[in-house]
Amino acid sequence: SHQNLNLRTLEQSDKLKNVCYEIRGPVHEHAARMEAEGHRILKLNIGNPALFGFEAPDVIMRDMIHALPFSQGYSDSLGVLPARRAVVTRYELIDFPYFDVDDVLLGNGVSELITMTMQALLNDGDEVLIPSPDYPLWTAMTTLSGGTPVHYRCDEENDWNPNLEDIEAKITDRTKAIVVINPNNPTGAVYSREVLEGITDIARKHSLLILADEIYDKILYDDAVHTSIASLAPDMLVLTFNGLSKAYRVCGYRAGWVVITGPKEHATGFIEGLHTLASTRLCSNVPGQHAIQVALGGYQSIDALCAPGGRLHEQRTVTWDKLNEIPGVSCVKPMGALYAFPKLDPEMYEIHDDEKFVQDLLLQEKILVVQGSGFNLPDTAHFRIVTLPWAQDLTEAIDRIGNFLSSYRQ
Ligand code: PLP
Secondary structure (H helix, E strand, C coil), rough: CCCCCCCCCCCCCCHHCCCCHHHHCHHHHHHHHHHCCCCCEECCCCCCHHHHHHCCCCHHHHHHHHHHHHHHCCCCCCCCHHHHHHHHHHHHHCCCCCCHHHHHECHHHHHHHHHHHHHCCCCCCEEEEEEEECCCCHHHHHHHHCCCCEEEEEHHCCEECCCCCHHHHHCCCCCCHHEEECCCCCCCCCCHHHHHHHHHHHHHCCCEEEEEEEECCCCCCCCCCCHHHHHCCCCEEEEEEEECCCCCCCCHHHCEEEEECCCCCHHHHCCCCCHHHHHCCCCCCHHHHHHHHHHHCCCCHHHHHCCCCHHHHHHHHHHHHHHHHHCCCEEECCCCCEEEEEEECCCEEECCCCCHHHHHHHHHEECCCCEHHHHCCCCCEEEEEEEEHHHHHHHHHHHHHHHHHCCEEE
16 A cells, blocks of 8 residues: 555645636636546637647748757757847837847747746735736736735726726835736737827836736737837836747747847846746757747738638637627627637626636536636626637537526526
């Protein structure tokens, strides 16, 4: 037997106690168990294009396969030069402050770069302004790094735009940075130049580092225009995060980058810290790095997918239309990214625990979504659905969600 009375009980570290990442939380695990039992679950919970028949551009795969023999060793900790050069060129083509290859750091997706940034930046008790709702990794990594996440409000009645007064009201002596997720996950909001200028004004006044998560900057619908916040603040330190996971549909390759723009002489210590962390993990996945140069050059197939008539555009529109047809459900039109974030009218649906709501939907309809509170939103009246399945599948799924909701009606 394995019984050994001397074995120590292992708890997770205290550091992890307050770290939440609900997108792959307990309900997700429950769904995995149901799948193992043979149920077919419609997974509307994770922005993974590969699950829904999206193929990566062929050239990316061919180029990566070609590079495999040259990818056996560790690379430079910052990343291979051709990829970092391609990142520089990508931003030279838009109105972006000057930076060079040494200001680019490649990572195993944006996720690793978020983790490294927070670890390099925060002392215990330092505060970071993070949107609510947010992509919850920002909050989780702030907490894990000893920092205090302070959530600023985004207003649903104002197309989920950040509330500038709320941002300003939450700044303290300990506030070190502000996170801006644009286009936004989970709301699909794309911020105007004016809103972004409002944020840069506040950041300038209080000397805040700007952390710009722009992983959806090429996934835009209708007349949405993306403005990189770094382009509005060449006089400030800005870290802009992006990668291949979404626009190039290769999230499994784990290829991301961060670029540092603005005056670096005030931040040499922090940047050195980032480089130290980069070297302790030696390098990011080298085959994934080699996919970056070919992805960023040439034909950008994402544009056609997002244009009217394109698959992502149609799916976004169907999702938004169908959700709004359900009594008591309202959804702000997503202008970018891969999600819709509907609201359930609390007068009509009494939901005290949105995790239970999502769990019930899973058990009854075998559809998996993520509860709004998983995005650090302080209410229980929202959920997030991904717009990646074919329009026909989304239509059926949302019909079933409508039926399910009718059993929740008060
Ligand atoms: N940031 C946002 C806003 C995201 O939605 C995601 C993934 O869903 C990530 C970062 C992480 O992406 P990556 O695959 O590059 O780690």
